[in-house]
Amino acid sequence: MSKRIEVNNLDVYYDKFKAVEDVSMIIEPRSVTAFIGPSGCGKSTFLRTLNRMHEVIPKAWVDGEVLLDGNNLYGPGVDPVLVRSQVGMVFQRPNPFPTMSIRENVLAGITLKNKRISKSEADGIVEKSLRGANLWEEVKDRLDLPGSGLSGGQQQRLCIARAIAVQPDVLLMDEPCSALDPISTLAIEDLIDELKQDYTIVIVTHNMQQAGRVSDKTAFFNIAGTGKPGKLIEYDATKTIFENPSEQATEDYVSGRFG
Numbered sequence: 366m367s368k369r370i371e372v373n374n375l376d377v378y379y380d381k382f383k384a385v386e387d388v389s390m391i392i393e394p395r396s397v398t399a400f401i402g403p404s405g406c407g408k409s410t411f412l413r414t415l416n417r418m419h420e421v422i423p424k425a426w427v428d429g430e431v432l433l434d435g436n437n438l439y440g441p442g443v444d445p446v447l448v449r450s451q452v453g454m455v456f457q458r459p460n461p462f463p464t465m466s467i468r469e470n471v472l473a474g475i476t477l478k479n480k481r482i483s484k485s486e487a488d489g490i491v492e493k494s495l496r497g498a499n500l501w502e503e504v505k506d507r508l509d510l511p512g513s514g515l516s517g518g519q520q521q522r523l524c525i526a527r528a529i530a531v532q533p534d535v536l537l538m539d540e541p542c543s544a545l546d547p548i549s550t551l552a553i554e555d556l557i558d559e560l561k562q563d564y565t566i567v568i569v570t571h572n573m574q575q576a577g578r579v580s581d582k583t584a585f586f587n588i589a590g591t592g593k594p595g596k597l598i599e600y601d602a603t604k605t606i607f608e609n610p611s612e613q614a615t616e617d618y619v620s621g622r623f624g
């Protein structure tokens with residue numbers, strides 16, 4: 366549970382287009398790291414390379430290394446499906462499987478892996494995951510109703526429950542609150558704060574107040590112009606990035622002067 370991520374000289378391409386250039390960074394376990402930067406600078410692209418999710422996009426490829434507790438995710442013979450169960454992902458729009466019940470949604474990652482489990486084991490996983498996602502009390506009496514019947518914020522917490530049910534080491538979140546109202550957003554932010562006891566968390570956010578509230582460290586990415594690759598400009602403690610950054614571009618961005 367909760368592993369260290371080390372990225373060494375990572376470039377990300379869509380066919381011949383280099384979208385992200387030469388990123389190196391270390392993300393410590395049991396911490397929250399926020400990725401911020403203007404639209405198109407490659408935050409989501411880079412995030413997806415941390416669990417090989419970019420490989421579902423035709424012609425997307427990487428050059429470089431991503432190590433999880435020292436093991437290269439891109440090493441020969443490493444199974445991307447296994448990588449994605451160690452490094453879970455929560456997306457911008459809550460995406461519970463619409464035809465599945467709340468219970469089936471939580472168990473979806475486990476049943477996809479063809480893992481046979483007993484009814485009582487499944488019940489335990491469902492309760493533990495929903496409790497972990499702060500959703501249990503709200504849904505415990507309707508586990509067999511469709512997940513799509515929940516509110517947006519509840520659906521996002523259901524997706525978090527689904528992600529943690531497979532006991533990952535890392536949770537990647539790509540703008541997990543952008544489709545949510547302020548109350549649901551705060552519920553997810555509180556949850557992120559609790560989850561960091563057990564997981565390494567990386568979150569892409571456009572909301573600087575959110576980065577300030579939830580993250581221990583912040584990475585600022587930027588792009589020099591259209592067609593140019595995104596780059597990691599500065600990576601430091603969140604307080605330093607917001608109050609005393611080293612780079613002028615970071616200061617301009619966090620103070621709202623561009624982006």
Ligand SMILES: Nc1ncnc2c1ncn2[C@@H]1O[C@H](COP(=O)(O)OP(=O)(O)OP(=O)(O)O)[C@@H](O)[C@H]1O
Binds near residue numbers: 379402407408409
């Ligand atoms: N599937 C794709 N195929 C080709 N190019 C892509 C694809 N997805 C993203 N890109 C390009 O890669 C670059 C980085 O995009 P990305 O979505 O990672 O940026 P971002 O910083 O997450 O932006 P935003 O904040 O708007 O979500 C952009 O030039 C984008 O057009």
